[in-house]
Amino acid sequence: MIISERKPLDELQEAVAPYQNFFLIGCGACATVCKSGGEEEVFQMQEWLIEQGKAVTGSMVIDEACHLLRAGRDLRHHKLAVQEADALIVLACGGGVQSISSQTEQRVIGALNSIFLGNVRRFGQYEERCSLCGECILNETAGICPVTTCAKGLLNGPCGGMEDGHCEVDAELECAWHLIYERLKQQKRPGVFARRVPPKAWSKRRKPGRHKL
Amino acid sequence: MMSQLERQLTAGTFTVTAEVAPPKGTNVAAVLDLAESLQGVAAVNVTDNQGANMRLSALALAGLLQKNGVEPVLQVTCRDRNRMALQSDLLGAAAFGIRNLLLLSGDHSRFGDHPDAKPVFDLDSVQLLEMTAELMMGRNMAGKALDGTPQFFPGAAVNPVVEPFELMFQKVRKKVESGARFFQTQAVFDREGLTRFMQEMAPLEVPVLVGVLLIRSAKMAHFLNDHIPGVQVPAPVVARLEAAADPLAEGVAIARDVVAWARESCQGVHLMTLGYEDRIPEILAD
Ligand code: SF4
Ligand code: SF4
Numbered sequence: 001m002i003i004s005e006r007k008p009l010d011e012l013q014e015a016v017a018p019y020q021n022f023f024l025i026g027c028g029a030c031a032t033v034c035k036s037g038g039e040e041e042v043f044q045m046q047e048w049l050i051e052q053g054k055a056v057t058g059s060m061v062i063d064e065a066c067h068l069l070r071a072g073r074d075l076r077h078h079k080l081a082v083q084e085a086d087a088l089i090v091l092a093c094g095g096g097v098q099s100i101s102s103q104t105e106q107r108v109i110g111a112l113n114s115i116f117l118g119n120v121r122r123f124g125q126y127e128e129r130c131s132l133c134g135e136c137i138l139n140e141t142a143g144i145c146p147v148t149t150c151a152k153g154l155l156n157g158p159c160g161g162m163e164d165g166h167c168e169v170d171a172e173l174e175c176a177w178h179l180i181y182e183r184l185k186q187q188k189r190p191g192v193f194a195r196r197v198p199p200k201a202w203s204k205r206r207k208p209g210r211h212k213l
Numbered sequence: 214m215m216s217q218l219e220r221q222l223t224a225g226t227f228t229v230t231a232e233v234a235p236p237k238g239t240n241v242a243a244v245l246d247l248a249e250s251l252q253g254v255a256a257v258n259v260t261d262n263q264g265a266n267m268r269l270s271a272l273a274l275a276g277l278l279q280k281n282g283v284e285p286v287l288q289v290t291c292r293d294r295n296r297m298a299l300q301s302d303l304l305g306a307a308a309f310g311i312r313n314l315l316l317l318s319g320d321h322s323r324f325g326d327h328p329d330a331k332p333v334f335d336l337d338s339v340q341l342l343e344m345t346a347e348l349m350m351g352r353n354m355a356g357k358a359l360d361g362t363p364q365f366f367p368g369a370a371v372n373p374v375v376e377p378f379e380l381m382f383q384k385v386r387k388k389v390e391s392g393a394r395f396f397q398t399q400a401v402f403d404r405e406g407l408t409r410f411m412q413e414m415a416p417l418e419v420p421v422l423v424g425v426l427l428i429r430s431a432k433m434a435h436f437l438n439d440h441i442p443g444v445q446v447p448a449p450v451v452a453r454l455e456a457a458a459d460p461l462a463e464g465v466a467i468a469r470d471v472v473a474w475a476r477e478s479c480q481g482v483h484l485m486t487l488g489y490e491d492r493i494p495e496i497l498a499d
Contacts, residue, residue, distance in 0.1 A: 151321055152292075152332065156339035157384035159318045160372040160399055161442030168442030169321045181380045196387050199296060199340045199354070 001030035002093040003118035003126045004037065007111055013052070015109045016087070021055045023078065023085035025100060027065035027092035034126065036112050037065075037091030045091060045111065057084040065096025072103035082106065134204030140192040142183035147200070150176035155197040216312035217284050218256040219366040221481075222395055222420045228481030229497060230286060230397065230422055231490065232258035235269035241277060247490060248283045253497055256284040256313055258397070258483070262293060264441075265325025272302050276309035286368065286397075287311050290319025295335040296344065300353055303345060307363030314367045315397060316341045320442060339384065342367060342391035349392075369393035372443045373421075374406030382413055389417050397483040399443045400426035402450050402467070404474050411478045420480035425471045425496065427486045428464045431455040461489070468496045 006012075016022070024042050031037025039061055046056045058081030062074050075082055082088065087107040090097045097110040118126035131148040137155070138145060147153045151169035158177035161168025165178035184191040221228040231254045233244050248257050257278060261271040275285035287306050294302065306314070318338045322330045336344065344354050351362040369388040375381045385396070396414075401407050401423050414421055426444070428434050431454040434446040450467060457463035468484075475482045484493060 151323075152318060152334045152337070154318060154334065154337040156337050156387055158380060159338075159442075160370055160375075161320065162372075162375065162381075163443065163445065164376055169323055178377070178380065181377065193383050196339055196343070196391060198343075199336050202335070 001033060001118060001120070002095070002114055003034050003116050003128075004031055004093045004112040004114045005034075006036055006041070006091075007113055009048075012109075012111060016049065016052065016054060016089070019054070019086035019107070021057050021085045021087075022049055023057050023082050023088045024059035025065070025088060025090045025092070026059070026061035027096045028061050029064045029066070031065070031092050031096065031112065032061070033120070034118075035124075037061075037096075041091055045089060049089075057081040062092075062096075062099075065090070065092035065099050068099050068102065071096075071099035075100065075103055132205065133200065133202075134206075135201055137192065137197070141180045142187060142191055144176060144180045144183060146176045146180060146192075149179075155192075155200065157193070216256065216366050218286065218313050219394070221255050225480070227476060228255050228420070228422060229253055229484065230256050230258055230481070231484045231486065231493065232260060232286075233274075234260045234263055235271055235274040237266070237268050239269065241269065241274060244274065245277060245281060245283075248278055249281060251283075251490060252494060254484075254493070255481075256286045258286040258288055258315060261288040261290045261317070261319070262325070263288075263320070265292065265320045265322045265327065265330075267325070267327055272306055272309075272311075275306065275311050279310050284313065285311055286313040286315050288315045288317060289341065290317045291334050291336045291338065291341055292319030292322060292332055293330075295333055296354055299336065299341065300344065300348065303348055303365070304359070304361075304363060307361075307365070312364065312366050314345065314365050315370060316345060316367055316393075317370050324440070324442075338369060339387045339391050342369060342388055342393055346392035366394055367392055368395040368397060370399065371396050371410075372399040373410035373423075374399075374401060374403045374445070375443075378409070378413075385414075386417070389419050393419060395420045395422065395480075397422045398424040400424040400437075400485065401471055401474075402445075402447050407474055408478060422481040422483040423471060423475040423479045425468050425475070425482045425484050427468050427484075427489050427492060427496065428454060429487075429489065430460045430464075461492075465492050465495055469498075472496060 026037040026042040042059050060078055087109050089109045089111050090100050091111045093114040101108040116128040119129045133147045158175050162175040167173045167175045231251050233248050259271045259275040275287040278285040322332045345367045348363050351359050371385055434451045434454055437444045437446055454460050454463055472482050
């Protein structure tokens with residue numbers, strides 16, 4: 001899921017300063033699970049705004065804020081409250097914020113920073129395992145992604161900074177290539193070590209991405 | 214025409230390289246003088262934003278050295294440039310007459326003076342070597358013919374004393390397959406580790422210049438251990454520096470030991486003297 005966190009309050013304070021009335025929008029999917037934009041956080045945002053002397057005309061939590069048409073439909077359901085607001089505050093990932101901003105002429109304020117595509121270890125602890133590179137190498141690397149979990153995204157083995165299997169960039173982390181090596185050894189297959197891996201085709205990860213079934 | 218470095222290594226002469234860093238600014242006079250003053254050195258490495266600290270371009274300084282008659286080894290890292298910029302820079306290096314390259318992944322930007330910079334790593338060191346080989350065959354990475362083919366003497370780096378050894382060494386093999394003609398190693402302090410590495414290297418028949426780092430104090434040793442990726446000063450060496458009345462002289466003695474091991478089993482040394490270049494003759498003296 002998309003891991004997001006609330007922006008620092010001083011940044012939000014500056015963003016809301018010019019306006020008085022707000023409509024709040026949360027997301028029922030990722031932002032709810034990582035507790036940055038669910039019912040509870042929308043409510044906390046409302047309390048905070050009132051503390052700041054602001055008013056809230058209404059709020060909603062969309063099932064999936066990344067769904068463009070559903071976001072538009074839900075906005076229309078709250079038409080009056082939305083129109084009364086000077087600005088909409090969206091507690092969703094950057095994709096969710098843009099679902100809203102593409103469906104309304106009103107000022108939209110994103111309240112979160114989106115950080116990465118994360119796996120959940122336990123609540124509040126997330127790990128980035130995939131960076132959506134468009135050309136997956138996992139089948140050769142014993143299911144461990146070097147593109148993402150090696151700090152340099154190297155494809156042909158560890159850098160010279162690996163020390164005792166740990167990463168030069170963060171000694172708390174195991175070097176991705178050490179993990180790949182150990183796992184492949186355990187599986188008794190050479191995997192990715194059998195060949196020189198050519199440079200990645202970043203054209204596979206076109207920006208902006210589009211995909212049609 | 215071969216570079217002096219290539220000639221010496223091909224001839225089997227014990228070969229010495231040293232290194233200089235470009236200035237953080239445009240005052241190049243001091244570093245040019247320093248490079249020119251180095252005695253008994255086949256070539257001088259020019260570091261590329263070493264430790265991810267922004268400095269004058271290595272390519273520019275290497276070009277100036279070349280013009281001054283000091284043979285450079287241009288260090289090229291993958292941290293700051295994508296594959297297009299790397300190819301352009303290598304062609305530029307060839308135009309300056311630079312032959313020796315040391316092709317590296319590069320330290321991560323997180324520890325340098327621009328931690329907010331976007332680390333590039335579009336290629337890794339193996340792919341950078343392959344790209345260089347491609348250029349030397351008159352083609353760029355896109356397979357397009359070059360108007361003028363560069364000739365280089367490409368080298369690679371290795372941390373020879375690291376665990377798991379086998380994991381490190383598979384990359385050494387890949388580097389050799391990709392065209393590495395020589396290795397310069399990280400600083401070495403461990404004789405047994407070096408011996409093991411050289412035994413594995415023997416069948417590959419690629420010359421190795423052992424990294425010799427002049428450590429001027431115990432404090433510096435601790436700093437290296439805590440902050441510099443890939444450099445581990447073993448406890449007995451730290452103890453020697455701690456006990457010494459003149460730690461710099463002890464550092465020179467430690468460096469002399471490594472040079473002696475290198476004379477036994479390796480093809481040369483790469484000296485990292487960090488401001489104490491005047492001690493080089495002493496470090497090299499038989
Ligand atoms: S290689 Fe890594 S980043 Fe690319 S798709 Fe597979 S898991 Fe994701
Ligand atoms: S130590 Fe390993 S994980 Fe860390 S940057 Fe180097 S190769 Fe990647």
